[in-house]
Amino acid sequence: MSQRKQFCTFYLDARLFGVEVLKIQEVLRYQEITEVPLAPAVIRGLLNLRGSIVATLDLRRRFGMPPLEDGTLPTNVVAQTSSGLISLLADRIGDVVEVDEESFEASPETLEGESRELIEGVYKLPSGLLLVLNVERALDLEAAPHA
Amino acid sequence: MQQQLIRDLVMESAEALDQFERDLLALETNQQDSDLLNRIFRIIHSLKGTSGCLALHKLEKLAHAGENVLSLLREGRLDPSKELVSTLLRFSDGLRKTLAEVGETGAEGTIEHAALIGELVAIEQGSTRMPPAAAGSAGLFSDEDPLFQQATPGPTSETAAAPEPGTVADSAIRVDVGQLDRIMDLVGELVLARNQIVRFAGNTQDAELIKPTQRLNLITSKLQENIMKTRMQPIGNVWAKFPRLVRDLSLELGKQVALSMEGAETELDRTILEAIKDPLTHLVRNAIDHGLETPEARRAVGKPLEGQVKLRALHEGGQVIIQVSDDGAGIDREKVLRKAVQRNLVAADEASRLSDREVFGLLFQPGFSTADQVTNLSGRGVGMDVVKRNIERVGGAVDVQSDPGRSTRIRIKIPLTLAIVPALIVRCAGNRYAIPQASLVELVRIGEDQVGTLIEYVEQCPVYRLRGNLLPLVHLRAQLRLEGSDSSGAVFLLVLQAEGRQFGLVVDEILDTEEIVVKPLGRELKGLAVYAGATIMGDGRVALILDVMGIARRVGLLNEHSASLRDAFLQDAKSSVASGRQSLLIVGVGGGKQAAIPLASVARLEEFACSHVERAGTSDVVQYRGEIMPLVDVVQALGGAAPESDSARRVVVYALDGRNFGLVVEHIVDILECEVKLHRTANQPGILGSAVVQKRVTDFLDVAALVAQSGVASFEKAEVEQL
Numbered sequence: 001m002s003q004r005k006q007f008c009t010f011y012l013d014a015r016l017f018g019v020e021v022l023k024i025q026e027v028l029r030y031q032e033i034t035e036v037p038l039a040p041a042v043i044r045g046l047l048n049l050r051g052s053i054v055a056t057l058d059l060r061r062r063f064g065m066p067p068l069e070d071g072t073l074p075t076n077v078v079a080q081t082s083s084g085l086i087s088l089l090a091d092r093i094g095d096v097v098e099v100d101e102e103s104f105e106a107s108p109e110t111l112e113g114e115s116r117e118l119i120e121g122v123y124k125l126p127s128g129l130l131l132v133l134n135v136e137r138a139l140d141l142e143a144a145p146h147a
Numbered sequence: 148m149q150q151q152l153i154r155d156l157v158m159e160s161a162e163a164l165d166q167f168e169r170d171l172l173a174l175e176t177n178q179q180d181s182d183l184l185n186r187i188f189r190i191i192h193s194l195k196g197t198s199g200c201l202a203l204h205k206l207e208k209l210a211h212a213g214e215n216v217l218s219l220l221r222e223g224r225l226d227p228s229k230e231l232v233s234t235l236l237r238f239s240d241g242l243r244k245t246l247a248e249v250g251e252t253g254a255e256g257t258i259e260h261a262a263l264i265g266e267l268v269a270i271e272q273g274s275t276r277m278p279p280a281a282a283g284s285a286g287l288f289s290d291e292d293p294l295f296q297q298a299t300p301g302p303t304s305e306t307a308a309a310p311e312p313g314t315v316a317d318s319a320i321r322v323d324v325g326q327l328d329r330i331m332d333l334v335g336e337l338v339l340a341r342n343q344i345v346r347f348a349g350n351t352q353d354a355e356l357i358k359p360t361q362r363l364n365l366i367t368s369k370l371q372e373n374i375m376k377t378r379m380q381p382i383g384n385v386w387a388k389f390p391r392l393v394r395d396l397s398l399e400l401g402k403q404v405a406l407s408m409e410g411a412e413t414e415l416d417r418t419i420l421e422a423i424k425d426p427l428t429h430l431v432r433n434a435i436d437h438g439l440e441t442p443e444a445r446r447a448v449g450k451p452l453e454g455q456v457k458l459r460a461l462h463e464g465g466q467v468i469i470q471v472s473d474d475g476a477g478i479d480r481e482k483v484l485r486k487a488v489q490r491n492l493v494a495a496d497e498a499s500r501l502s503d504r505e506v507f508g509l510l511f512q513p514g515f516s517t518a519d520q521v522t523n524l525s526g527r528g529v530g531m532d533v534v535k536r537n538i539e540r541v542g543g544a545v546d547v548q549s550d551p552g553r554s555t556r557i558r559i560k561i562p563l564t565l566a567i568v569p570a571l572i573v574r575c576a577g578n579r580y581a582i583p584q585a586s587l588v589e590l591v592r593i594g595e596d597q598v599g600t601l602i603e604y605v606e607q608c609p610v611y612r613l614r615g616n617l618l619p620l621v622h623l624r625a626q627l628r629l630e631g632s633d634s635s636g637a638v639f640l641l642v643l644q645a646e647g648r649q650f651g652l653v654v655d656e657i658l659d660t661e662e663i664v665v666k667p668l669g670r671e672l673k674g675l676a677v678y679a680g681a682t683i684m685g686d687g688r689v690a691l692i693l694d695v696m697g698i699a700r701r702v703g704l705l706n707e708h709s710a711s712l713r714d715a716f717l718q719d720a721k722s723s724v725a726s727g728r729q730s731l732l733i734v735g736v737g738g739g740k741q742a743a744i745p746l747a748s749v750a751r752l753e754e755f756a757c758s759h760v761e762r763a764g765t766s767d768v769v770q771y772r773g774e775i776m777p778l779v780d781v782v783q784a785l786g787g788a789a790p791e792s793d794s795a796r797r798v799v800v801y802a803l804d805g806r807n808f809g810l811v812v813e814h815i816v817d818i819l820e821c822e823v824k825l826h827r828t829a830n831q832p833g834i835l836g837s838a839v840v841q842k843r844v845t846d847f848l849d850v851a852a853l854v855a856q857s858g859v860a861s862f863e864k865a866e867v868e869q870l
Contacts, residue, residue: 032688033689034578034681034688034689034690034691035578036672036675036678036691037578037627037628037629038627038628038675038677039671039672039675040671043671043672045689046668046681046689046691047689048683048687048688048689051335051336051339051683052666053666053668053669053681053683053689054669055668055669055671055672057671083669083670084669084670085669086669086671139670139671141671
């Protein structure tokens with residue numbers, strides 16, 4: 001019997017990303033955020049999560065993707081990290097999917113640049129590929145684009 | 148159960164031993180006090196009993212040896228000599244060491260204390276050849292031990308049985324500090340929720356909502372206040388170990404030191420207390436090691452052999468001031484500068500230009516030490532910078548004053564608490580920011596039509612004339628690189644203070660003052676020094692808290708070595724004279740000459756009948772508003788004639804370094820504002836230079852130099868000596 005894991009999934013454009021469900025605290029619709037001048041561009045601002053202050057990471061910027069154009073509001077996926085909570089901004093939320101460990105593969109060697117750092121590997125789902133996001137690495141802003 | 152009892156023993160013994168040491172030191176000066184002797188005995192007696200019950204035999208053995216000596220002391224068969232007290236203090240250290248081990252591991256370690264026990268036994272036997280004292284007390288114990296086991300599980304019964312008069316032992320309980328912190332967090336949340344509800348209720352007319360909201364508001368404030376109080380501890384808790392420290396140090400260094408403490412009951416939040424404990428200890432060590440001279444040196448300069456070290460704590464404007472002062476040799480400016488140049492902390496040509504304040508600031512630079520001889524106590528070049536860093540970490544500031552040959556005073560200013568602070572909420576480019584009130588000095592509004600004229604520029608740096616002095620301005624919008632253009636409508640200046648330097652922060656709008664709960668920023672934003680944290684506003688949105696010191700650093704205001712920017716702003720007479728428009732007081736100084744004094748430093752103009760002029764020391768003085776104000780005759784100082792003895796003195800009351808001096812002039816000509824172009828003239832002391840003012844050549848007085856030259860400054864200092 002192979003190991004099974006559950007992933008919380010979300011989309012950036014048509015790409016399906018996932019973070020292990022145990023690391024996700026909650027998913028919120030778009031919240032008003034307070035911008036932080038001088039902060040790295042990938043930090044969109046701060047939001048009030050029932051009295052705790054949580055920084056918001058713009059995943060599109062983190063992956064070097066252009067901003068959402070049609071004015072739709074992103075969704076907050078609040079994840080736990082070694083240094084507290086972080087809210088990840090995604091285009092929209094997907095389902096919780098259960099995956100088989102056997103369907104996991106490391107990222108292909110041809111994957112280059114930023115994405116190679118941020119994607120831990122891939123699960124081959126019947127419907128397509130699920131990219132596993134490395135949240136800790138996404139927070140490592142030394143490497144983040146400053147534009 | 149056993150573990151719990153051991154934990155109790157460790158905790159309570161630590162306090163009991165604090166008391167033990169205090170009492171021992173008191174005994175040294177007050178040798179016949181039987182209450183003291185009894186208490187000292189009881190503390191050790193109790194410790195011995197409990198440790199025996201808990202099968203901590205090493206502890207028991209050591210306590211027993213000490214107790215026998217104390218028993219002799221109590222019966223008057225031994226005198227509390229200096230040596231004996233030293234031994235007993237070491238005995239206390241030994242107990243602490245084993246207790247600490249027990250506290251960490253739950254069992255006694257390997258420390259044997261054989262030498263210490265031997266020493267105690269030797270004292271005991273040396274004083275008497277008769278064993279009954281020891282045997283007697285042992286007998287007493289064998290009677291009492293079973294009783295302990297049955298009825299009294301903790302050592303409290305012994306100490307509580309005879310409480311010190313005035314203690315609250317019965318009505319106090321122990322609370323875990325973590326628990327208090329959690330309650331504090333929850334109250335913080337409650338304050339935020341309260342703010343939200345109050346804001347919401349403010350928009351309705353519904354009396355049924357407004358009334359309970361007001362009650363909620365009141366109760367929350369009370370609750371907050373009281374919870375804060377539970378976290379407060381008197382600073383005396385930290386000071387309590389200083390008498391011992393001072394005694395040990397003074398013996399070791401062969402100096403005579405009297406320690407006095409004032410304001411030990413001043414309360415501080417425990418996190419802050421914790422943070423300043425080590426810095427304070429360091430400062431006291433420094434005062435004794437570096438500050439005070441040896442008795443021989445003191446005798447040579449005619450000081451009392453015993454040096455004074457004073458600790459003083461007081462509340463001042465929502466903050467706590469702690470002073471550590473000594474009447475030692477003071478700080479040698481030249482020596483500090485030599486060292487600083489040697490260590491490349493300051494350029495040699497720059498050194499002579501630094502103010503005393505800046506010179507003493509060098510002491511806080513990493514890697515600085517003035518001690519010629521490095522002792523194992525202080526002077527290792529680590530220390531003062533750490534002191535400063537620790538104090539700044541809790542939002543405090545530290546500065547040094549020194550009167551060479553006479554005294555050194557170190558002043559620490561810290562906030563009462565860190566968790567909830569009153570703040571001013573401002574708006575800039577649509578965002579709200581909170582600024583802690585503690586660093587706010589005043590607010591200035593500049594109307595739309597005045598923005599263009601009242602904000603002036605020195606090169607690219609904006610400045611504002613605040614009562615005649617140039618205040619450097621920082622545009623928050625530009626600093627934070629916010630969108631939108633400046634100068635759209637009226638602006639506000641927040642006059643802020645960081646490490647004694649003032650600057651004006653320009654914002655769009657002032658909203659409100661509010662008690663805010665400070666929340667830390669996550670790791671992602673830690674690197675941004677301009678923010679002290681964030682808070683949640685009444686409407687539930689997040690606002691950033693500005694770090695005034697961080698902003699000042701960012702714009703280079705606190706950078707000790709970047710002289711260029713700051714020099715343009717130096718708020719003393721010299722620079723303001725050199726820079727453009729000035730408000731001036733024009734006075735006649737005899738011989739048809741006229742002179743100018745910057746109006747900003749002029750407190751009042753007075754006329755004194757000559758009968759009011761008295762002599763103090765070598766100076767003329769007058770009684771002015773309850774103080775003695777020295778007079779400096781400007782006419783004479785500039786080579787003019789002495790005034791006729793019966794004429795009234797026209798006096799310009801001039802504020803310098805927080806003191807008033809009276810400048811005697813011939814007559815007052817005018818007050819005017821004009822453009823000044825200063826020419827340096829022949830090097831006449833007391834004159835900065837000359838300029839043409841209303842078509843007449845006018846000398847600009849260097850008041851600081853005139854005062855120094857007249858010798859009244861030293862008279863002043865002597866008077867300020869009393870801290």
